[in-house]
Amino acid sequence: MKLFSKYISKTIPLFALALYSCSNDKAEQRKQREGLDDRKQPNILFAISDDQSFGHTSFGGSEYIKTPAFDRVAREGIYFSNCIAGSPGCAPSRSTIVTGRYHWQNEQSGQHASSWMKKHIPFIDLLDANGYVTGRTGKGVAPFQYARNEQDSLWRATDAGGITYSNISYEKGSPGDERTAGGISTINYFENFKYFMENVRGEKPFFFWFGAHEPHRSYEQDSWKRNDKKTENVKVPGFFPDREIVRGDLLDYAVEIEWFDLHLQRMLTYLEEIGELENTIVIVTADNGMPFPRAKANAYEYGIHVPFAVRYPKSFPGGRIVDDMISFADLAPTILEVTGTSPEGMLPVSGESILHILKSKETGIVDPSKKYVFTGRERHSSSRYLNWGYPQRAIRSQDFLLIWNLKPERWPAGAPQRIVKGTTDQLWPMYGLDDMGIHHSDWAFTDIDAAPTKSYIIENWQDEEINPFFELAHGKRPEFELFNVQNDPFCLTNLTGKPDYEETEEEMKRALMKELTRSGDPRIVGPDKEIFDSYKRYSPIRDFPNPAE
Template sequence: MKTRHRCIFTIIVIFACVGICVAFKEKNKSVKRAPDKRPNILFVISDDQSYPYASIYGTTGVKTPAFDEVARSGVLFNNAFVAAPQCSPSRAAILTGRNIWQLEEAGTHSSYFPKKFQVFTNVLENSGYWIGYTGKPWAPGNWKNAGWTRNPVGPEFDDKTLQPPTKDIANLDYFENFVDFYNQKKDHEPFFFWYGGYEPHRTYAEGSGKNAGKNIMKSFVPKFLPSDTVVKSDIADYDLEIEWFDQQLGKMINFLRQKGELENTIIVVTSDNGMPFPSAKANLMEYGTHVPLAISWPAKVKAGRICNDLISLIDLAPTFLQVAGTDTMHGITGKSLTSLLLNNNNNRPHRTYVLTGRERHTHARPDDLGYPSRAIRTKDFLYIMNIKPDLWPAGNPPPDNAMSADGTIKSKENKSIGIGYKDIDDPSPTKKFMIKYKDEFPALFEEGFEKRPADQLFDIKRDPWCTKNLADKPEYVVIKNALKDQLKKLLTQQGDPRMLGYGDIFDSYPRFGLMRNWPGFKEKGEYNPAYEPKGMQEIK
């Protein structure tokens, strides 16, 4: 009898619970679950900063407490790479999530940015984000005549200025411009802000690092540069500008903390390409494309992680769109980092390779030609394919008899060409020193200034400075050929004109930067008809 009563009681309780649940559901059927708050995004990009020039990487001579804070609050990346070792193509690749050979004019330096390519900033804005930038956006190049009503990055916030510590540091008050941007957004409106520092791009105030109290003997000199006091002082000046850039980031982080926004803000800190020194910027070797990267998102991303996976900065566009809950973009090549950041990738590597490439950098050769090359980087090796090895990778030397032994110009008519090798930024004490004393370190000079073979292969673990080309070593032939075949296959799949028979189209694209007194075509802002493929007319 007791058992029977217990069963009846249980049945009554079950029905009562069901009734309560149904009633609750009916009462709240019109109430939807509130969506998670969309994250803010602070994207921070320096100008010409190579890995490992941040103090958390253990590099001496430079202190970056703000970068280090972001890294410790989230994920520090050891193997992040840009798509190109130059400013504007690298930034175009970041904005579109595509590689440079997929971007037509935007794949070369200081040309047009075709309006037909989607950028993640516009997608974010159209989905309800308040967007803006301070400092260097997509640049250099011409967006106005390509159909844009504003820079592809978004609206500009550059009204606030200050007195910088040296004459060569930009006078923009990056932090106050960020505050100005923030104060104009609506309450509870998510934001995307692009802080593009002009530092540490040349020029530098020579000796500014030493004058600021830096011990130049602590400057980290990579092995592809001479370990001389001239070079160490030059790097100290470079380090000083990195620190200035980092100080502005630190102010932004503290501001977000005070506003209660830090927890739900994704902060990404990186650079657009490598350091402006020989064998680095404008080269596909390691110090031209390997950049610092740290990402934090306290609300979602576990702190204190170190990631050794290969990362391409074209992966940022799909990442931003995914975390913002927006639509993706057509033709995107990058791969979202979201699973990696949220630690949901089951320890699978994010990538097994990254691809990089370069075309024209400056007007550094007769007829305004570039130096086409492509590369594939795995965790162990870097293979570079130099498509036109008859050209000078750093730009042509000055004309015969135009330069004296100390690197100065004898001929007035060649003054606009300067000391030559113009794909290496001027003015540069390191560059001038290496030209003047090239006979004292011929191997380093050859690597940074002379012509290169069609194939280059570097063992990154043993030679992260890319000073020993293994491409012709018999024991590395199999590795070289496998990487070369893989690179060509991937480039072909992605529609690279260099693989499809009309690669010279890159040399037809206009340049809007300085044009020099080299022989041949030198018309600023004009297409070079000699290199336009027949039947393929670009927007003019």
């Protein structure tokens, strides 16, 4: 992966040392004006996109996605090459971010479209109690059902990502509507951030959650054509067929990533203009991987490995690429430590602070003691009989990814056939293909978002060149899968059972089981190992036939 070249260190001319004493007072005045007093708690801007895989920034090597704001944070700060999301789906992953706990520890508050219980206190509440002013724009910790009225007495009333204080939006068709594609949210993220800073923040340190809805689907198909994009620049992942429709789909995805980055750029520029940037820790990441087949909602690299960069040159030496394994479970304890906030009131966290890595001057592996990180999934969309999920647990090291598919008899992308809405026994055709061979995404494999790439693969599943891609995305999988992610980032070659990897496989299985047991995963320790499938879903439910009949 092509990253950035070595930064150039600057030297201080000898004569400048003689001027130090007379300029010291002015430097101190400048520091105070710009909010750089070392005694101040740092501000935090937390920016999170919705569905973006690790390599999809220009800093990370992409030639068809331009992300100058992310690149600046990564170039001037610390770029983490091995950040693993809490889950390959948004709700459980975001749950891990704010609680510092694996999603399987958070009961229904770690499961897609279920309810958020009061006892799962996010670190943001503790910042509020420690003198911070917190706020949010866009998507918070969602989708969850929060309290609707007093009868929901056990549920949290407000989004665990913070409070939105304004709802400044674009109006479709108005002169000020600068959106570059039809699928982009109407929320004007930057203006809402600016409102918070000028009308809510006051003189206190702030934590602000910028949660873009992009690049979550749906997209305006072919929006790339008016956004200066070219299909020849696209690098197609190895689990997709290299076809023009797939390249176009990836470019529409790129357009939405760049929209997220544009608003981040405006926030950085604004903070710089008001003298607050150097006293603000900027964290940029994504909740899970790209919304394409075999990526999002899958524990493969393109589902769980996300971009991650932190900028705070005042205390975190920049210009570094760090290869340490870090987990979303590490974010809450890190933010609590850096702000001097006690975790008292939160349930016990599973992550570990990475503040010592941030403060280090080293590159590469800074702290080799953390050999593994862990992730997994349960339910995503309503995609199987009785709303069953596809439980996975995964362990990732520097070189290897081991996935445990706990229910290999289930379809990983959702059932291939659905009951017609409003009936009890009528079925849509297999794979969602109508009599004309046209694919209907909501009829089958509904853990994969509707997408031109999905439809193309399914409509051509019998073609001998396309069928392998169909099987990769939709076919049933073995109980265990092991991949060398350095040599095989697309996770195409399963190494389980191979003699050369037997020792690695067994060691990772033991480490995974040890951590799942330690963290009290109900799938392992019970007493109800199927409890995740019993949590109520508050989003629409689809009906599927009983696979046993």
